Amino acid sequence: MANLDLTLPPPNDAQPCRPHQAIESPNMVRITVSLHLELDELEAEWRALDENSRNSLHQSFDWCVAWSRTHTHRFVVIRGACGQKPMFILPFAVERGLVRTARLIGSEHSNLNTGVFADLEPVPRVELVRALTDGMRQLRPFADVVRLERMPAKWRGVLNPFSALPGITHPNASFQLPLLHGMEATLTQLNAKRRRKKIRTSEKRLAEMGGYDYITARQSPQAHALLETFFQQKASRFAALGLPDVFSDAATRAFFHALVDRQTGGLFELDAIGLKGEYQGKIIAISGLLRKGDHVICQFGSIDDGVAADSSPGELLFYRTIERLCGEGVKLFDFGIGDQRYKRSWCTIKTSLRDIVVPLTPRGFLAASLYRAMTRAKRTVKANERAYAFLQRQRRRWQQGPGAED
Missing domain, CATH: 3.40.630.30 (Gcn5-related N-acetyltransferase (GNAT))
Known part of the structure; x- marks a missing residue:
């Protein structure tokens, strides 16, 4: 020393x-x-x-x-x-x-x-x-x-x-959305009418397929299984775009699995949209969230665009997650680094x-x-x-x- x-x-x-x-x-x-x-x-x-x-x-x-x-x-x-x-x-x-x-x-x-x-x-x-x-x-x-x-x-x-x-x-x-007292108050910062209509359309399309579950996983083995599904979905997406897979390294994958196991303060969770009915158990959207006090960062996200892609499962997942966090004392939802259209549509703060x-x-x-x-x-x-x-x-x-x- x-x-x-x-x-x-x-x-x-x-x-x-x-x-x-x-x-x-x-x-x-x-x-x-x-x-x-x-x-x-x-x-x-x-x-x-x-x-x-x-x-x-x-x-x-x-x-x-x-x-x-x-x-x-x-x-x-x-x-x-x-x-x-x-x-x-x-x-x-x-x-x-x-x-x-x-x-x-x-x-x-x-x-x-x-x-x-x-x-x-x-x-x-x-x-x-x-x-x-x-x-x-x-x-x-x-x-x-x-x-x-x-x-x-x-x-x-x-x-x-x-x-x-x-x-x-x-x-x-990076882009952030302040969470106010409830989902309705939070949506007043955005185009609330258009967003609610979009979510109703998403849920109607998924209902026609048998419905969906909103899943929150913080513990093994469910969280580990969702993490592996995320790696698969992201690898397919990167391959389709001709881009390198930043999650392909074995050490990086082991790191995120280790985060799942280090749940000393609600550090890491995975949220997902899973289908019911004919596609029972099929995961079509995943996000990995890091939480510290009243600040939540969306660390990563993916969708399966082979099933129900027209239902905008990623948007639905963000909606349900933000709705839940509004009731859990979270004040800031952070979409993380990178300028993308969906982040601009959700966020009122650019850092x-x-x-x-x-x-x-x-x-x-x-x-x-x-x-x-x-x-x-x-x-x-x-x-x-x-x-x-x-x-x-x-x-x-x-x-x-x-x-x-x-």
Whole structure:
């Protein structure tokens, strides 16, 4: 474990800070930054910080431990504390390649990254930034560059501690719907009449086939079975579009199964629409939900477009899920990252996200410059609908091989 001591002035002290000098004063705030290679040793205080509603579930202890036990990366955790009081935890996985890259654990499947923080009001912002950046520099023996991706500048009305660090806008935003007091009140934010009519049409078509069940699964073995059905549906969908299957990796699949088993606080559930009648038990829509307090993120979703596709089962599933959550104290339903038509039809909030890149070595400086350039290029292309559609068609042709048609 490596330690770095930063001596900070109190919030009202106008004197310049000398972070590497320990000055004896009862008004000084002393931050110690330490590195840890075992996640379990921080479990108690990590779970305590998880209680902060502004910390993303994607950096929660259960999420990170499930990832660490199904992947073979090196894992390094930065811990910041004032005396015995933990102030922040930043859990990193180091990915090896031409450049060693430290990313927040599970970033490739995260919809929202914030880090894990206590109430930081007593800490001067400039000194917090110094502590964070100096802490990340302690990763130099393990990584060439640090990438903090998909971070909001402000989340739920409060500035993210990383918002003062220089960053670039992520190519994709995320989309949210506030849940009010009941489904009727929630629908007043949208085109309520049209949406109710669409749901009635969906239910009428499914009634003609024998009806449907709305399923919520939090425990084994039902949740595991639905997860496997999701993987199958998603693989078929990606194949039809000529796109790579981001859930095909065995470690990724094992990770989501591990989340099902780590139900210490209602972390992960699967919702589904299942048919009755002739197609009894056939699952035609699935969503995976992550829940933390009054915030629910739709982690993923799929449909079986071979049966009852004209009944809009995905829309029906979202409707029934949001209706249920309105009665369970949830205040924010998060459709996650990515600009898609169905998200725009449901959501009233669009949250811009930022990427922060911290180079640690000469090789890391080159990688950081390349990453920023690629991110800006992606953002420019996605802002041009015609250019983006063209590139998507070319991508499908390349994935499908010679002779592929649009």
